[in-house]
Each structure stands twice: as structure tokens, then as C-alpha cells.
Amino acid sequence: MSLLEISSYAAGDWVKPGAGARNIASAVTGATIASAGNDDLDVQAMLDHARKVGGPALRKLTFHDRARMLKALATELGKHKDALYDLSFHTGATQSDHMIDIDGGIGTMFVFASKGRREMPDGHVYLDGDVEQLSRTGSFLGQHICTPLQGVAVHINAFNFPVWGMLEKLAPTLLAGVPAIVKPATATCYVTELAVKIMLDSGILPEGALQLVSGGIGDMLDRLDCQDVVSFTGSANTALKLRNTPAIVENSVRFVAEQDSLNASILGPDAAPGTPEFDLFIKEVSREMTAKAGQKCTAVRRIIAPEAQVQAVIEALSARLAKVVIGDPRLETTRMGALVSGSQKRDVLEKAALIGTEAKRVFGDPENFAVEGADAEQGAFVPPMLFHCEDPDTAVHVHDTEAFGPVSTVMGYRDLDHAIALANRGQGSLVASVITHDPAVARAVALGSGAFHGRLYFNNRDSMKESTGHGSPLPHMVHGGPGRAGGGEELGGVRGVKHYMQRTAIQGSPDILSAIGDKWVPGGTEIAAPAHPFTRKYSELSIGETLHTAPRTVTINDIEHFAHFTGDTFYAHMDDAAAKRNPFFPGRVAHGYLLLSFAAGLFVQPDEGPVLANTGLDGLRFMKPVSAGDSIKVRLTVKKKTPRNEEYGEVRWHVTLTNQDDELVAEYELLTMNAF
Numbered sequence: 158m159s160l161l162e163i164s165s166y167a168a169g170d171w172v173k174p175g176a177g178a179r180n181i182a183s184a185v186t187g188a189t190i191a192s193a194g195n196d197d198l199d200v201q202a203m204l205d206h207a208r209k210v211g212g213p214a215l216r217k218l219t220f221h222d223r224a225r226m227l228k229a230l231a232t233e234l235g236k237h238k239d240a241l242y243d244l245s246f247h248t249g250a251t252q253s254d255h256m257i258d259i260d261g262g263i264g265t266m267f268v269f270a271s272k273g274r275r276e277m278p279d280g281h282v283y284l285d286g287d288v289e290q291l292s293r294t295g296s297f298l299g300q301h302i303c304t305p306l307q308g309v310a311v312h313i314n315a316f317n318f319p320v321w322g323m324l325e326k327l328a329p330t331l332l333a334g335v336p337a338i339v340k341p342a343t344a345t346c347y348v349t350e351l352a353v354k355i356m357l358d359s360g361i362l363p364e365g366a367l368q369l370v371s372g373g374i375g376d377m378l379d380r381l382d383c384q385d386v387v388s389f390t391g392s393a394n395t396a397l398k399l400r401n402t403p404a405i406v407e408n409s410v411r412f413v414a415e416q417d418s419l420n421a422s423i424l425g426p427d428a429a430p431g432t433p434e435f436d437l438f439i440k441e442v443s444r445e446m447t448a449k450a451g452q453k454c455t456a457v458r459r460i461i462a463p464e465a466q467v468q469a470v471i472e473a474l475s476a477r478l479a480k481v482v483i484g485d486p487r488l489e490t491t492r493m494g495a496l497v498s499g500s501q502k503r504d505v506l507e508k509a510a511l512i513g514t515e516a517k518r519v520f521g522d523p524e525n526f527a528v529e530g531a532d533a534e535q536g537a538f539v540p541p542m543l544f545h546c547e548d549p550d551t552a553v554h555v556h557d558t559e560a561f562g563p564v565s566t567v568m569g570y571r572d573l574d575h576a577i578a579l580a581n582r583g584q585g586s587l588v589a590s591v592i593t594h595d596p597a598v599a600r601a602v603a604l605g606s607g608a609f610h611g612r613l614y615f616n617n618r619d620s621m622k623e624s625t626g627h628g629s630p631l632p633h634m635v636h637g638g639p640g641r642a643g644g645g646e647e648l649g650g651v652r653g654v655k656h657y658m659q660r661t662a663i664q665g666s667p668d669i670l671s672a673i674g675d676k677w678v679p680g681g682t683e684i685a686a687p688a689h690p691f692t693r694k695y696s697e698l699s700i701g702e703t704l705h706t707a708p709r710t711v712t713i714n715d716i717e718h719f720a721h722f723t724g725d726t727f728y729a730h731m732d733d734a735a736a737k738r739n740p741f742f743p744g745r746v747a748h749g750y751l752l753l754s755f756a757a758g759l760f761v762q763p764d765e766g767p768v769l770a771n772t773g774l775d776g777l778r779f780m781k782p783v784s785a786g787d788s789i790k791v792r793l794t795v796k797k798k799t800p801r802n803e804e805y806g807e808v809r810w811h812v813t814l815t816n817q818d819d820e821l822v823a824e825y826e827l828l829t830m831n832a833f
């Protein structure tokens with residue numbers, strides 16, 4: 158294989174390696190396969206290009222436009238998966254590791270594409286939370302909004318996931334409307350470069366939305382300001398150094414960090430050998446030790462088991478680890494490939510030796526293990542190594558040294574409080590798992606340990622068939638953790654998008670809030686409908702368009718009829734004396750559901766037309782009881798419109814029911830699908 162020249166993509170041009178380029182070796186053979194880096198990279202031009210070209214182009218698009226863009230990018234990457242797999246074998250990753258990195262990255266992008274369409278508006282402003290009433294009559298209100306930052310997101314990624322690591326940050330960034338400059342770790346940047354090329358060549362992205370630094374980043378971080386974000390994954394030392402860059406501190410540049418994490422897995426006190434939970438625990442822990450050769454930010458480093466079960470855990474884990482075939486990741490029989498590089502191997506062995514000062518190695522000998530189909534000396538291979546720490550209370554290194562390879566330590570606990578205390582000794586981690594069938598154990602750990610972990614993963618016989626694995630950060634769920642884990646948060650659905658937006662409190666009149674949020678706010682101006690709104694197509698309806706119905710009087714016969722017809726003969730509707738004893742009712746009252754039905758009868762236009770379906774109600778509240786003889790009338794207002802496809806969109810109607818004294822009786826949001 159000829160030497161690969163790994164380029165950067167800067168301000169619209171590909172820049173080949175130049176002065177200061179670093180050589181990159183194959184993890185499997187140790188041979189140099191690529192070079193990357195160029196000291197002459199014009200980082201200021203890259204920042205300008207992102208801020209002046211990429212940002213404005215992305216901000217013109219709506220959230221839905223950007224979500225569609227993500228879907229198209231993910232589809233395009235999916236078409237080129239084989240080329241990515243092929244290159245990625247050089248990183249030491251096996252095909253099942255590729256499923257995590259490459260397929261997992263593409264899947265993450267698809268989830269953000271779908272969340273963007275379902276949970277964000279087809280507009281430019283994201284409304285965060287409900288309207289707050291700040292005045293007595295409602296003429297002055299508050300609302301939080303999120304709009305995209307107007308700078309650039311600089312993503313600095315770790316070597317272990319060259320594709321997922323990029324895409325899990327890129328998807329929320331682009332969805333927010335912010336351009337990105339991606340800087341992968343040099344050791345595996347050749348895989349990231351190919352993924353970036355695939356995305357750029359597709360022509361799906363506006364110019365300036367995505368740039369790439371292969372190699373060193375120069376003094377880019379010294380040039381950041383308050384509209385920029387740094388999202389970092391890597392070691393705690395590098396994170397500490399970078400987050401103290403003067404420009405980052407002085408300009409309050411957001412710095413999201415995901416760094417070293419001494420993740421724990423706890424075997425519940427109920428999960429003795431012979432239970433499904435014990436077997437599950439052994440399976441999950443051994444998988445977490447060996448997937449990506451243990452180079453996973455979420456890998457289990459500390460195995461916390463009841464003292465009585467420690468020996469059984471060591472034996473069962475050792476038996477399972479003994480079956481792991483280590484070798485050339487291209488071989489189908491290989492279960493664990495190589496570490497990323499010779500220097501990473503040295504680092505892991507040094508850290509394992511440090512752990513070895515407090516714990517006894519009970520499985521795996523780095524001086525003596527078999528490697529299939531590759532030269533154990535040239536490639537960065539190590540065996541899985543299991544340690545047993547007999548005194549985890551006085552030990553230090555087992556709780557604070559992350560050997561970023563297939564290295565874990567078993568430690569015993571006396572009771573659940575002790576297990577929780579040991580888990581918390583990691584001083585902040587990305588994930589802790591608890592394998593238990595006892596909900597009380599789960600609750601005790603959640604209360605005692607939740608504050609120390611970004612994610613708690615519970616698994617047992619009921620969930621094991623469909624569970625997603627201790628080590629899988631899911632795009633729907635928050636990934637990150639306090640303390641040693643970096644104090645950052647990624648993913649978590651729309652939460653992850655908000656890291657790239659500014660939340661602003663908006664205060665003003667209902668019309669001001671309606672205009673900014675593109676959503677009608679109660680108290681805002683009503684637009685008289687030129688025809689019944691049910692006869693108007695989705696595209697013809699305006700926000701604020703309102704129908705006022707005629708009143709309808711509710712009779713005692715209506716209440717009786719509804720009660721017997723539906724079978725709802727609850728005393729408050731049928732027994733005047735009993736209803737009077739209830740503090741909420743003046744006597745017999747109409748059913749809430751009767752009022753809803755009458756409301757529909759008042760506002761519906763019955764002919765076949767653009768309203769296709771009623772898909773539900775949100776936020777229903779009954780405020781005042783309605784007695785026989787009272788009358789109700791309805792106000793129906795177009796509150797918000799969200800296109801769903803080329804044929805129809807969702808209309809959210811604000812519905813209020815008032816009585817003969819104009820008092821509010823009920824309020825809700827009605828959802829319909831309307832043809833374009």
C-alpha cells in the first residue's frame with residue numbers, strides 16, 4: 158500500500174501534508190501507512206470561512222431543512238461503508254468494532270435527522286419551555302427561545318472512534334445551524350478524512366459548513382470568541398490544558414469535555430451464580446473489556462461484586478476471556494484486534510503495571526499470549542488483563558488510573574452502601590451499570606450514585622433481550638459525566654443540539670412573542686378567518702386565524718343522555734346531593750368529555766375537505782364546572798403549523814371553551830393533519 162497523504166479541508170480547498178507532518182503507523186503491522194499535518198494551515202482563514210460563509214448559509218435553512226440534510230448525509234455515508242471498513246482495519250478495529258464506530262455513527266446521524274423533524278419546528282427559532290405569564294392580564298409575557306450561535310464549533314476528537322466520534326458531534330451541531338471544524342486524533346485521522354470526503358463530495362452541505370484539520374490545529378483555539386464552542390473528547394490532561402487556553406477563559410467560550418472515566422459495573426446482591434443476572438453480568442463485562450480492545454470511553458474498568466461472589470466472578474470472567482481470539486482484525490475468527498498504536502500499547506502496559514501495585518493480575522499475561530494472523534511484536538496487541546484488588550478501600554490507582562485498553566479490576570463489596578461508595582470513588586464517570594432484578598437495589602444505587610454518573614444502566618432477565626449494552630452511548634440519551642469524566646454532556650436528543658445554541662429569555666406582548674416564535678400566543682391578535690378554517694388548506698391557513706362559534710346551552714337531558722349512552726354515570730353528573738358534598742361542584746355538572754364533544758360539534762365543518770385526521774389533544778384542562786342551563790361557546794385559533802411531508806402537515810389549534818359569562822371552562826390544543 159502506498160503512503161496515504163491525509164489532507165485537511167480548509168476554506169474550500171484540500172491542503173496536503175506539508176512542513177511538520179506526522180507519520181501514522183498501522184496498528185496491525187506497525188508499518189507507516191500515512192502522513193498528516195501541515196504547519197502552514199491558515200487557521201484564521203478556516204475560522205473566517207466557517208463564520209462568514211458556512212454559518213450564514215446554515216442559518217438560512219430551517220431545522221427541518223437541516224434535519225433532511227443530516228438524513229441525506231447519513232444515507233450517503235451508508236453507501237460507502239465498505240470503503241470505510243476497509244480503511245478502518247488499519248486502526249486495529251474488527252468488523253464488530255466497525256459496527257459501533259461506522260454503523261453506529263451513521264445511525265446516530267439518522268436519529269438526529271428524525272428528532273429534528275419530529276421535535277423541532279420547521280422554522281428558525283426553537284421554543285424552550287412554555288410561555289410564562291409575567292403580568293396580571295397577560296399583556297406582558299415571557300418565553301425562552303434558542304437560536305444558533307453565530308460562530309463555529311471546533312470538534313477535537315479522540316482516536317478510538319474516528320467516525321462515530323465525529324458524527325455524534327456533527328449531527329447536533331449542523332442541526333443547530335452551526336458550522337464545524339473537525340479535528341480528529343492524528344492516529345486514526347485517515348478514516349475520518351474519508352468520511353469527510355464522502356460528505357463533502359455529495360454536495361449536500363453548504364460551503365463552509367464542514368472543514369477538517371488533519372494533524373495539528375495550530376493556534377486556532379487562541380482565536381475563538383463567545384460565539385464559538387469547543388467540543389473535546391480525549392484525555393483529562395489535554396482537556397485541562399485546552400480549557401485553560403487564555404482566549405477560551407477570557408471569552409467564556411463554551412468548552413464541552415468528555416475525558417477519562419473509571420466506569421463501574423455492579424453485580425447486585427441478589428445476582429448469585431445460577432441466576433440469569435450473574436450470567437448476564439459476566440457477558441456484559443467481558444464484552445465491555447474486549448470491544449475495541451477496551452479503547453472505549455464507556456468500557457468497564459471496575460467490576461464491583463459482593464465479596465461472596467468475587468471468586469465466582471473471576472472464574473467465570475477468566476473462562477470467557479480465555480475464548481477471546483486476538484489477532485488480525487480482518488480475520489473473521491478474530492474477536493479482539495490491536496490497540497491503536499505502539500505508543501498506546503506502552504501507555505496501557507504502564508498503567509496496568511501501576512494498577513498491578515494494588516491489585517493482583519488474575520488473567521492475561523502481556524508477555525505470553527497468542528496472536529492469530531499478525532506479528533505480535535510489530536502490531537499493538539495486548540491480551541485482556543483482569544486484576545483483583547483485595548482492599549479497594551485503601552487502593553487509589555484502581556479508582557483513578559484509566560488504562561485505555563482491555564484492562565479491568567474486580568473488587569468486592571460488603572453491602573450495597575459499600576458498593577455505592579466504591580462506584581463513587583471514580584470521582585465522576587460516564588456510566589455505571591447495575592445488574593440486578595431487585596428494584597429496591599436499583600433505587601438505592603440511583604439515589605446514592607446518580608450524582609456521580611452521567612448514565613446509570615440497569616439490566617436484568619426482563620430487559621436483557623432488548624437492552625442496548627452498558628457501553629453504548631445512545632443518541633436519545635445523555636452521554637457525558639461529572640468530575641473526572643469532563644463535566645460535559647453530549648447527545649441526549651434535542652438537549653445535545655442546544656449546546657450549539659444560545660438560550661435567550663424573550664419578554665414582551667403576546668403579538669411580539671407570537672411573531673418571534675412563529676406560534677400564536679393567547680392574548681395575541683386574532684385574524685378573522687375568510688372562510689371556515691376546516692375548508693382551508695394547510696398552506697392557506699395563517700397563524701392566528703380564528704373561528705368563534707355560536708353558543709350552545711347544555712341541558713339536564715344532554716347530561717342524562719351522555720351518561721347512559723357512554724356508561725359514565727359518575728355521581729358528580731348523576732347525583733345532585735352527592736355532587737354538592739364535593740368541594741369542586743355546585744351540584745350535578747356536565748361531563749368534561751361531553752363538553753369536548755359539544756365543542757367539536759360547534760367548530761367542525763362536516764364536509765369532506767382538507768382536514769384529514771384528528772391526531773390528538775394536548776394540555777387539556779377543565780377550569781370551571783358547567784351545570785345544566787349554562788351555555789358554552791368555542792374559540793378555535795391556528796396556533797402552529799408543522800409540515801410533515803409534501804402532502805400534508807400538522808396544524809396545532811388553540812381551543813378555548815367559555816361560558817355565558819365569558820369565563821374559561823376548558824382549554825386545550827387540538828392536533829389535526831391537513832392537506833397542503
Ligand code: NDP
Binds near residue numbers: 316341372390399559
Ligand atoms: P489526547 O488527549 O492526547 O488527544 C485527544 C485529541 O486532542 C486529539 O485529537 C489530539 O490530537 C488533540 N490534542 C492533543 N493536544 C492538543 C493540543 N495541544 N491542541 C489541540 N488539540 C490537541 O487523547 P488520545 O486520543 O491520544 O487518547 C489518550 C488517552 O485519552 C487515552 O489513553 C485515554 O486514557 C484517554 N481517552 C479517554 C477517552 C474517554 O472518553 N474517556 C476517549 C479517548 C481517549 P492529536 O492526535 O493530533 O494529538
